[in-house]
Amino acid sequence: MANKIEVGVVGLGKFGQAFARAFQEKGHTVVGVDRSESNVRRVQSYLYQTFQADGTDKGALEQVGFKELDQVVVSTGKSMEASILVVLNLQELGVKKIWVKAVSEEHEKVLKRLGVHFVVFPERFVAQQIAHRMAVPGLLDYLGLGEDVVVREVEVDQWQGKSLRQLDLTNRFNVQVVAFRAKEQEGLSFVPRADVVLTRGDTLVILGKGDDVLELADS
Structure with a gap:
């Protein structure tokens, strides 16, 4: 601790x-x-x-x-x-x-x-969390950091066969992969290695500004 x-x-x-x-x-x-x-x-x-x-x-x-x-x-x-x-x-x-x-x-x-x-503003923060979660499938959390920061799950499809290093999501989309779950895995692996190769059905947990994260697609 x-x-x-x-x-x-x-x-x-x-x-x-x-x-x-x-x-x-x-x-x-x-x-x-x-x-x-x-x-x-x-x-x-x-x-x-x-x-x-x-x-x-x-x-x-x-x-x-x-x-x-x-x-x-x-x-x-x-x-x-x-x-x-x-x-x-x-x-x-x-x-x-x-x-x-x-x-x-x-x-x-x-x-x-x-x-x-x-x-x-507790009431405003809770209201924003509820609105974001209801409006956006896969949204895990809305973080009140003054910059509209969100955390969202994205399921892998077209990205299969590529590594996180090859996807380069941070530089291409201004987002950060903070956790990874393989298709058959129950728990999350946090701060995944850049050489992790993705397969269809895997899940990435992505953090970033709302617009960047919400517009991100597996493509």
């Missing part, structure tokens, strides 16, 4: 709780803060540390140790003002990486002007 990471979460509503649980289940450490006693109570059984405190109060964040954290996720519900105040407090405390759940495009603009490292 990679080095254990300690992350703070300000705001333990639905998104904050879901992130905190998922992150801690991956073997890392989460310190949660929320002004609501009931929200704190819901997560204190499985988080490393939880505090009932107001994230808009810099002194409170400092007191519970957020000054020592490198990364913090801010999820303060629908209050843009509270979110911005929390961000300013974290910046003054010297937090290096700040992730913020945005509630509107205006909120996003302000956060970017403040120099926030990562702005997240």
Whole structure:
């Protein structure tokens, strides 16, 4: 496992709780803060540390140790003002990486002007994933990397008998083959060798910008 990471979460509503649980289940450490006693109570059984405190109060964040954290996720519900105040407090405390759940495009603009490292729209991201998966057969995932990045399965037909080196998909189509599954194989082989020779019915898992991946055909 990679080095254990300690992350703070300000705001333990639905998104904050879901992130905190998922992150801690991956073997890392989460310190949660929320002004609501009931929200704190819901997560204190499985988080490393939880505090009932107001994230808009810099002194409170400092007191519970957020000054020592490198990364913090801010999820303060629908209050843009509270979110911005929390961000300013974290910046003054010297937090290096700040992730913020945005509630509107205006909120996003302000956060970017403040120099926030990562702005997240969970609802928009999920909606885009569903739309892409329903519209495009073989689409495995939509990655919100700011560049419309997708992952798609392509079944081999006309490419049979050729190696990945001969296909040269990276240079020809600006995509990357990240995994391979032979026709009779159950699991995927990741980062396949360039000398792998394809047969009809094999599957390639390809990553790239949406337009490049979606227009790619076995031809």
